[in-house]
Amino acid sequence: MFLIPGTGKITINGREVENxxxxxxxxxxxxxxxEVLGNTADFDVVATVRGGGETGQAGALRHGIARALADHxxxxxxxxxxxxxxxxxxxxxxxxxxxxxxxxxxxxxYSKR
Numbered sequence: 001m002f003l004i005p006g007t008g009k010i011t012i013n014g015r016e017v018e019n020x021x022x023x024x025x026x027x028x029x030x031x032x033x034x035e036v037l038g039n040t041a042d043f044d045v046v047a048t049v050r051g052g053g054e055t056g057q058a059g060a061l062r063h064g065i066a067r068a069l070a071d072h073x074x075x076x077x078x079x080x081x082x083x084x085x086x087x088x089x090x091x092x093x094x095x096x097x098x099x100x101x102x103x104x105x106x107x108x109x110y111s112k113r
Contacts, residue, residue, distance in 0.1 A: 001061070003068040006044030008034070012061065013048055026058040033066040036084045037077055043069075059090055 010017040010030060021027050034040040045065060049057045066086035070078040081087055095104040102108060 001045065001047040001064045001068060003065070003072065004044045004046065005042065008041035008044065010045040011047070012057075021054060021058060023054070026054055029055075029058045030061045030065070032062055032084070033069055033081055033086050036080055036086070037069065056090075062086055063089060 012020040012030075017027050017030055021030070031040065034043070045061075047061055047064065049060060051057075052060070063086060066081045066084075070081050070087060078087075097104055
């Protein structure tokens with residue numbers, strides 16, 4: 001992910017953010033770090049994302065943009081971005097399948113007799 005001084009254009013995998021994400025709430029999620037700082041048109045973002053789903057990719061982009069902004073101007077921007085919770089990684093992962101059952105939580109049907 002690259003943060004370049006510019007006009008506020010966000011490019012993901014070579015496509016505009018509005019064309020990459022179908023849902024408007026995901027576009028808003030990606031733009032949140034800029035809105036918290038009030039500098040929506042100061043930087044261009046060029047990012048490459050792979051894997052996961054749309055929501056996971058949008059969250060990862062928000063995290064990456066927030067980290068880049070915090071590194072760019074730590075004295076002024078780190079505290080508001082951290083207070084908004086954008087520097088905390090979402091650590092949820094898929095739960096593993098356990099042996100002796102068909103999935104992570106699902107169990108085979110129990111037969112009493």
